[in-house]
Amino acid sequence: MEKLLQIEEYLEANKETFESQLIELLKIPSVSADSSFKTSMLEAANWIMHCFEAMKIPAELIPTEGHPIVLAEYHRDDSLPTVLVYGHYDVQPADPLDLWISKPFEPTVRDGNLYARGATDDKGQMFTHLASSQAWMNTVGELPCNIKYLIEGEEEIGSAHLEDFIEAHRERLKADVVVISDTCQLGPDQPAITVGLRGISYFEIFLQGPKQDLHSGSFGGAVTNPVNTLTQLLSSIINKEGQVQIPGFYDAVESLTEEEREQFSGLPFDEENFKEQVGVDGLSGEKGFTTNERRWARPSFDINGVTGGYAGEGAKTVLPAKANAKFSFRLVPKQDPKQIAIDLEKYLRDQLPPGIKMEFKAMHGSPGVVVPQTNPYLQAAVTAIEQGFGKTPYFIREGGSIPVVTTFYESLGLNTLLLGWGLNDDNTHSPNEKFHLADFHRGIRSSAYLWQAIREI
Amino acid sequence: MEKLLQIEEYLEANKETFESQLIELLKIPSVSADSSFKTSMLEAANWIMHCFEAMKIPAELIPTEGHPIVLAEYHRDDSLPTVLVYGHYDVQPADPLDLWISKPFEPTVRDGNLYARGATDDKGQMFTHLASSQAWMNTVGELPCNIKYLIEGEEEIGSAHLEDFIEAHRERLKADVVVISDTCQLGPDQPAITVGLRGISYFEIFLQGPKQDLHSGSFGGAVTNPVNTLTQLLSSIINKEGQVQIPGFYDAVESLTEEEREQFSGLPFDEENFKEQVGVDGLSGEKGFTTNERRWARPSFDINGVTGGYAGEGAKTVLPAKANAKFSFRLVPKQDPKQIAIDLEKYLRDQLPPGIKMEFKAMHGSPGVVVPQTNPYLQAAVTAIEQGFGKTPYFIREGGSIPVVTTFYESLGLNTLLLGWGLNDDNTHSPNEKFHLADFHRGIRSSAYLWQAIREI
Numbered sequence: 001m002e003k004l005l006q007i008e009e010y011l012e013a014n015k016e017t018f019e020s021q022l023i024e025l026l027k028i029p030s031v032s033a034d035s036s037f038k039t040s041m042l043e044a045a046n047w048i049m050h051c052f053e054a055m056k057i058p059a060e061l062i063p064t065e066g067h068p069i070v071l072a073e074y075h076r077d078d079s080l081p082t083v084l085v086y087g088h089y090d091v092q093p094a095d096p097l098d099l100w101i102s103k104p105f106e107p108t109v110r111d112g113n114l115y116a117r118g119a120t121d122d123k124g125q126m127f128t129h130l131a132s133s134q135a136w137m138n139t140v141g142e143l144p145c146n147i148k149y150l151i152e153g154e155e156e157i158g159s160a161h162l163e164d165f166i167e168a169h170r171e172r173l174k175a176d177v178v179v180i181s182d183t184c185q186l187g188p189d190q191p192a193i194t195v196g197l198r199g200i201s202y203f204e205i206f207l208q209g210p211k212q213d214l215h216s217g218s219f220g221g222a223v224t225n226p227v228n229t230l231t232q233l234l235s236s237i238i239n240k241e242g243q244v245q246i247p248g249f250y251d252a253v254e255s256l257t258e259e260e261r262e263q264f265s266g267l268p269f270d271e272e273n274f275k276e277q278v279g280v281d282g283l284s285g286e287k288g289f290t291t292n293e294r295r296w297a298r299p300s301f302d303i304n305g306v307t308g309g310y311a312g313e314g315a316k317t318v319l320p321a322k323a324n325a326k327f328s329f330r331l332v333p334k335q336d337p338k339q340i341a342i343d344l345e346k347y348l349r350d351q352l353p354p355g356i357k358m359e360f361k362a363m364h365g366s367p368g369v370v371v372p373q374t375n376p377y378l379q380a381a382v383t384a385i386e387q388g389f390g391k392t393p394y395f396i397r398e399g400g401s402i403p404v405v406t407t408f409y410e411s412l413g414l415n416t417l418l419l420g421w422g423l424n425d426d427n428t429h430s431p432n433e434k435f436h437l438a439d440f441h442r443g444i445r446s447s448a449y450l451w452q453a454i455r456e457i
Numbered sequence: 458m459e460k461l462l463q464i465e466e467y468l469e470a471n472k473e474t475f476e477s478q479l480i481e482l483l484k485i486p487s488v489s490a491d492s493s494f495k496t497s498m499l500e501a502a503n504w505i506m507h508c509f510e511a512m513k514i515p516a517e518l519i520p521t522e523g524h525p526i527v528l529a530e531y532h533r534d535d536s537l538p539t540v541l542v543y544g545h546y547d548v549q550p551a552d553p554l555d556l557w558i559s560k561p562f563e564p565t566v567r568d569g570n571l572y573a574r575g576a577t578d579d580k581g582q583m584f585t586h587l588a589s590s591q592a593w594m595n596t597v598g599e600l601p602c603n604i605k606y607l608i609e610g611e612e613e614i615g616s617a618h619l620e621d622f623i624e625a626h627r628e629r630l631k632a633d634v635v636v637i638s639d640t641c642q643l644g645p646d647q648p649a650i651t652v653g654l655r656g657i658s659y660f661e662i663f664l665q666g667p668k669q670d671l672h673s674g675s676f677g678g679a680v681t682n683p684v685n686t687l688t689q690l691l692s693s694i695i696n697k698e699g700q701v702q703i704p705g706f707y708d709a710v711e712s713l714t715e716e717e718r719e720q721f722s723g724l725p726f727d728e729e730n731f732k733e734q735v736g737v738d739g740l741s742g743e744k745g746f747t748t749n750e751r752r753w754a755r756p757s758f759d760i761n762g763v764t765g766g767y768a769g770e771g772a773k774t775v776l777p778a779k780a781n782a783k784f785s786f787r788l789v790p791k792q793d794p795k796q797i798a799i800d801l802e803k804y805l806r807d808q809l810p811p812g813i814k815m816e817f818k819a820m821h822g823s824p825g826v827v828v829p830q831t832n833p834y835l836q837a838a839v840t841a842i843e844q845g846f847g848k849t850p851y852f853i854r855e856g857g858s859i860p861v862v863t864t865f866y867e868s869l870g871l872n873t874l875l876l877g878w879g880l881n882d883d884n885t886h887s888p889n890e891k892f893h894l895a896d897f898h899r900g901i902r903s904s905a906y907l908w909q910a911i912r913e914i
Contacts, residue, residue: 092773202772209737212887215857220752220759221755222856235685303685304772304776305765307763312490315615317785353741398674400675428672
């Protein structure tokens with residue numbers, strides 16, 4: 001107990017230090033999707049390396065065919081439990097830049113929130129588990145259990161090289177439990193442990209019509225317009241009742257159980273408040289399901305970007321030569337991204353009209369996952385969060401995807417704790433991403449208690 | 458006849474001069490759609506003014522609420538017929554710039570073609586009628602009939618202010634026949650007189666979903682995605698058989714007569730060659746119609762541009778806040794653009810799902826027109842083209858729109874001669890727009906003979 005008092009004092013005294021450290025990391029534009037940021041990716045990885053060096057935890061920068069992985073290993077005693085912390089130092093692209101109030105890579109505090117790309121997803125949340133270990137090392141001089149850190153740089157682009165890395169380092173990554181903070185609380189002051197994630201399957205298609213843009217007067221009606229075709233193909237994927245139309249898409253989808261539906265509907269959730277937060281006056285989605293069921297436990301289809309033809313000011317009467325779309329499905333457990341890619345490509349090719357060629361690109365994919373609520377480490381997490389937040393956490397799900405969770409859970413058989421310190425309105429993947437600083441510090445405190453609680457299991 | 462010999466000699470001797478003059482005009486980036494080119498618009502109008510001054514034809518630069526109009530008036534004798542030449546000095550936007558082999562506003566000759574934005578549409582074609590008058594003035598010292606020139610700067614953006622201008626200057630614009638060169642030949646060495654044009658109705662819609670971009674994992678399936686909605690709305694406009702689905706759209710469309718279908722099918726037209734020229738291996742369009750019927754005499758629907766969501770490299774899992782599309786219909790005679798705008802807006806609004814707001818913008822519109830083939834000036838044009846091209850012209854239609862033709866024909870009751878010197882593969886409205894220089898000079902010669910032929914009617 002004395003140790004924990006020391007740590008409480010350290011955390012209180014070092015709030016500004018932690019904030020300054022996070023700000024340093026957030027200044028590095030580590031956008032994994034865009035190859036022009038490659039140098040910044042390395043800079044961010046090295047920043048994390050230095051962080052481990054400063055607390056004397058051995059760490060290694062391991063190259064992959066993509067962006068490097070940081071692997072740090074604190075080993076104290078074989079008899080103690082071993083925690084594997086997973087996080088990522090890469091961030092989503094920051095555009096549209098003009099919608100940011102302060103610049104995405106110039107972290108700025110307003111109203112108790114720290115605004116920057118990556119503030120909560122995932123630099124800020126990931127860093128809470130480094131800060132908590134700093135507190136232990138700089139006071140007690142040791143951590144209460146063995147801790148490994150696996151911090152990757154490709155989460156936002158589908159963790160393309162991580163699965164192979166994990167397979168190749170099974171022994172070295174051996175652990176009792178995985179801790180990941182890359183999710184959200186249920187709401188402000190409603191801390192939560194996430195017990196299920198959706199998977200994802202991301203695609204891009206490129207349509208080519210005439211060899212170059214044509215005059216829509218002279219050729220319109222006789223030459224197939226690839227943008228017309230694009231809208232036909234994309235709109236054919238989902239019907240007006242929110243049901244995906246690709247044959248076989250729902251074959252592996254399991255119905256929600258009565259128990260699951262009750263757990264969802266038992267959570268405090270204010271739909272009016274949700275709409276206001278999002279800024280819409282109405283919601284839509286798959287017929288027959290509630291909002292939380294739709295975003296947490298049912299597959300969905302979203303077009304993430306379209307381009308084609310004239311995008312400038314005014315009118316241009318052009319029949320465009322090309323059209324392009326990026327789109328993705330969110331998946332639930334047992335849906336297989338590889339099979340969906342095959343079925344989707346066939347479904348689209350069968351519809352192609354004369355005069356249009358399609359390039360089909362399956363980008364990243366990972367299945368959804370639901371972890372059993374019998375995980376023995378869940379109680380340790382509940383205790384730690386009660387200490388950190390002063391509230392008992394809810395058990396929720398999350399609509400996003402953390403591909404590696406499936407790998408940890410299904411390939412390595414590891415128990416998984418998804419402890420989210422973020423908020424739904426933190427604008428992850430959007431302009432003005434933020435992290436509520438109070439949650440940042442509560443997260444650090446929860447993490448510091450978690451190491452102790454896991455030891456005491 | 459001696460006069461015409463003098464003119465033949467002058468035209469032969471001044472080929473390079475005419476080309477240099479046209480190149481000067483093509484260097485001016487007079488893009489009417491983009492307000493950043495406003496200064497260039499004025500520069501182009503003034504270039505034309507100087508051209509008239511040099512041949513001592515009185516001309517006036519008349520401001521409008523948009524871009525100015527050049528009106529030149531050569532009056533010789535009330536007893537002679539009066540020709541009104543119409544043309545435009547504005548051009549389409551030049552993008553996508555990366556597809557131009559030489560820069561759009563740095564005119565370049567390759568293989569007997571002059572490449573530049575506006576080369577054929579319409580600076581090059583319009584200038585043939587100035588060059589022919591130069592020839593008459595500099596040899597004979599006078600023109601064989603009265604000629605007025607109306608050269609506007611808003612054709613590519615729907616001639617928004619021209620109709621009011623014409624109404625306000627009915628007396629001043631009084632003429633016996635209008636001559637316009639802003640169309641194409643049937644094919645290389647197949648000169649043509651165009652006797653029908655399609656109309657146009659151009660729209661832009663802006664969809665707004667959530668107040669800002671959202672994470673497609675956390676929100677996808679529960680919050681309406683405006684890009685999904687955009688594809689649903691646009692694809693609902695036309696079915697897979699190429700039929701527009703807006704209620705009432707075909708009400709005013711007259712069936713093609715047997716005579717018209719025979720006239721079309723009697724023209725030399727090689728569909729394989731057409732496909733090769735366009736660069737496609739198949740064509741599609743409204744069921745039950747031939748390629749030329751589809752592009753000349755049936756309405757059509759083309760999306761001219763779409764934007765929404767992430768357009769950068771790689772994947773971004775975003776549920777976009779906004780989506781936008783520019784699209785247009787080509788119309789046939791008696792279809793009313795204003796009524797179509799009303800019907801279309803209702804059709805789209807009725808389909809809007811919850812959580813999506815739509816801004817609907819009707820841009821420019823003009824009905825289609827078919828001129829009677831009993832026009833007494835047609836024979837004069839046939840004679841002139843036979844002199845200029847050494848071939849008898851075909852009577853064809855054109856799928857594009859020249860809004861002012863309807864105004865001249867229906868409001869002023871003027872006979873109209875659409876004498877096109879361009880080719881279908883001149884890439885008007887596309888990268889690498891060109892004008893075949895031999896056609897440029899044949900056009901000038903035809904124009905010089907036309908003034909004489911009209912006088913002799």
